[in-house]
Amino acid sequence: TQLLEQSPQFLSIQEGENLTVYCNSSSVFSSLQWYRQEPGEGPVLLVTVVTGGEVKKLKRLTFQFGDARKDSSLHITAAQPGDTGLYLCAGGVSWDNLFFGTGTRLTVIP
Amino acid sequence: EPEVTQTPSHQVTQMGQEVILRCVPISNHLYFYWYRQILGQKVEFLVSFYNNEISEKSEIFDDQFSVERPDGSNFTLKIRSTKLEDSAMYFCASLLAGGPVTGELFFGEGSRLTVL
Numbered sequence: 683t684q685l686l687e688q689s690p691q692f693l694s695i696q697e698g699e700n701l702t703v704y705c706n707s708s709s710v711f712s713s714l715q716w717y718r719q720e721p722g723e724g725p726v727l728l729v730t731v732v733t734g735g736e737v738k739k740l741k742r743l744t745f746q747f748g749d750a751r752k753d754s755s756l757h758i759t760a761a762q763p764g765d766t767g768l769y770l771c772a773g774g775v776s777w778d779n780l781f782f783g784t785g786t787r788l789t790v791i792p
Numbered sequence: 793e794p795e796v797t798q799t800p801s802h803q804v805t806q807m808g809q810e811v812i813l814r815c816v817p818i819s820n821h822l823y824f825y826w827y828r829q830i831l832g833q834k835v836e837f838l839v840s841f842y843n844n845e846i847s848e849k850s851e852i853f854d855d856q857f858s859v860e861r862p863d864g865s866n867f868t869l870k871i872r873s874t875k876l877e878d879s880a881m882y883f884c885a886s887l888l889a890g891g892p893v894t895g896e897l898f899f900g901e902g903s904r905l906t907v908l
Contacts, residue, residue: 723901723902725883725899726899727896727897727898770834770835779840780897782834782836
């Protein structure tokens with residue numbers, strides 16, 4: 683069973699600060715996705731990265747896939763209270779299955 | 793905006809009872825999934841369904857679980873005899889094409905199952 687460890691597990695920061703969330707594994711993934719989950723809702727896809735070393739930007743969010751395709755990071759610049767939520771990474775191995783990470787719960791304090 | 797809808801939003805049942813969780817995927821999607829999330833734990837894959845049959849399932853999806861798409865719109869998860877450890881949020885998801893590894897998987901809001 684592939685294991686995706688996210689760190690930190692919990693993060694509480696002030697509005698305007700920058701932060702980075704990490705997603706690490708000993709397994710190689712064909713792709714890696716980041717989701718955000720609000721309380722009482724299902725995960726919502728933010729981005730998919732498929733090439734080792736790939737960097738994608740989504741407004742203030744920057745996603746990077748490690749060169750070896752075993753890890754990924756999510757960097758948020760100038761965090762806002764609306765960024766509060768549970769961030770999940772998910773790695774794809776077979777075409778039909780995603781393994782979800784352990785999650786990082788972010789709280790941005792106004 | 794099209795969305796995946798799930799019912800019920802919350803179900804409480806006694807251990808040993810059968811439970812059916814229902815999902816209406818996005819209408820033109822071809823691939824359907826069930827995931828579960830035990831409170832405070834990670835999202836876990838249960839089963840994927842394509843072309844009216846199971847295409848992949850995890851070790852969690854044992855003989856107590858079954859899925860079907862009875863009428864071309866609903867996608868159901870049945871737990872035949874619930875156990876306490878089945879208590880979780882169950883998420884249905886659907887995908888247009890290509891598999892969730894590179895495509896966009898749309899999740900429903902989940903059905904919370906509480907087994908007493």
